[in-house]
Amino acid sequence: MQDRILVFAAIVATACFVIAASAQAGGVQPTKGQSAEQMQKDMAECQSLASQSSGFNPAAPPPPVASAPPQVGGRLKGAAVAGAAGAAAAEVRGQQRGGELYDQASDDVKQEYRQNQAKSAAAAGAVVGGAKQRQDRRATRGAEQQQAAQTESQAAAYDQANQGCLLGRGYTITP
Secondary structure (H helix, E strand, O other): HHHHHHHHHHHHHHHHHHHHHOHHHEEEEEOOOOOOOHHHHHHHHHHHHHHHHHHOOOOOOOOOOOOOOOOHHHHHHHHHHHHHHHHHHHHHHHHHHOOOHHHOOHHHHHHHHHHHHHHHHHHHHHHHHHHHHHHHHHHHHHHHHHHHHHHHHHHHHHHHHHHHHHHHHEEEEEE
16 A cells, blocks of 8 residues: 555656646746747747647646556455365365275264364465465556556656757757
């Protein structure tokens, strides 16, 4: 959860930086005697062109990845499924391997055997369920990081296109 917050904060900070950098009229100076009205018109046109060429609109940055809430209980689910499967498998194995010996054993001995097999399978299932849960979380985090990187790349392309357009129209951009 904390990783999602950090990724979202990075996206918002990048968008705010781009908006602030591109909207900063004090950083753009006319070099060919353009009027304030012409400067506003040129800035609006350059921002529009930059948005079209980069696919990024600083006024409406893309929303964060809509991901499902983090999975919980992976180990428990894995243990439950594997435990049930282990008990059923123990019954089948007991009859296959033991044959008459298994049939002659008391119900308590059969029950203990099935319980031991179920416990072993549940432990393995808990490990598998936990691993699956961690794998899902990594995939979600990777998608969020990929979107943040893509947004950052688009914002940089927007900024570069906007600055190039303004330079081409006879403006100086100061950082």
